[in-house]
Amino acid sequence: MKNDRTALVTGANKGIGLHIARLLAAEGLTVLVGSRDPGRGERAAAEIGGRARPLTLDVTDPRSVARAAESVGHLDVLVNNAGISPALGPPTETSVEELRLTYETNVFGVLAVTNAFLPALRRSPRPRIVNVSSGTASLHWSTHPNPQFPPGSARSAAYRSSKAALNALTVFYGLTLADEGFKVNALAPGRRATDLIGTPMPDAGDPAEAAEGAVRLALLPDDGPTGAFFSWDGSAVPW
Structure with a gap:
């Protein structure tokens, strides 16, 4: 399969990003x-093969x-996939520096990349933006029974609040760019075997x-949705 479409996946040299890049390449894009690291990007692109190429x-x-x-x-x-989670504690145990570091990648980085690539996206007849968020960012699930974490848990406050902010940006980009044909949505990937927090997550x-x-x-x-929040299986996630 081959087409003339081009996709950019940030943080694509490993984890979910690598798999997203591989699947998009399989679709012919x-x-x-x-x-961030040129060598890792080159190795990942070579592993994917086809029309994949590294971008530092x-x-x-x-x-x-x-x-x-x-x-x-x-x-x-x-696909704004790059994300970090350097602080795992509740807000009472999170420093300003840890919060700022998390937001630099998970929020400010998304804004910077999206705005920088808008001219290129505006040249597409069907521009699409996917922000990789987290089910743990759902304020509804944080205050109601949910499948993501134990009731009353406030751990990983920096990461979860950064992804909640990312969700808000997703809504605002969706509203701003709707008349130009953009589809901007957030994805909750679920608990995955990646090195996001540095240690394996159970189950x-x-x-x-x-x-x-x-x-x-x-x-x-x-005719697809925009400004929405979806789970990996296609079901809607409450904000």
Whole structure:
């Protein structure tokens, strides 16, 4: 399968991002494998094969973002996947520095990359943006029984609040860009076996399964939703 569409996946040299890039390449898209480390990006692109190619991109470095955007003239799909979770405690045990570090990647980085690549996306007849969020960002699930974490848990406050902020940005981008044909949505990938928090998570699932949900949103038809929050299996997630 081959087409003329191009996708960029940030943080695509490992984890869910690597699987998203692989599946988009399998759909025939040219895939830009975004990675802070050039060597890791090159190895990931070579592993994916086909029309995958590396793109050095540090979402927290304005100069890196600008250079990457200048090198891409046309873009159909942007998957904001890069994310970190350096602090695992509740807000009472989280420092300002840890919160700022988390937001630099998970929120400010998404804003910087999205705005930098908007000119390229606007050249697409069907521009799509997918923001990889988290079910733990759902304020409803944080205050009601839910499948994500024990009731009353306030752990990983930096990560979860950053993803809640990302969800808000998703809504606002969806509203702002709707008249231009953009589809902007957030994905809750579920608990996956990645190195996001540095240690294995119990009962974590296959990252490839989550990637399938991201690809569905990346390839939405013209009558698809925008400004919405979906689980990896396609079901709606409450804000």
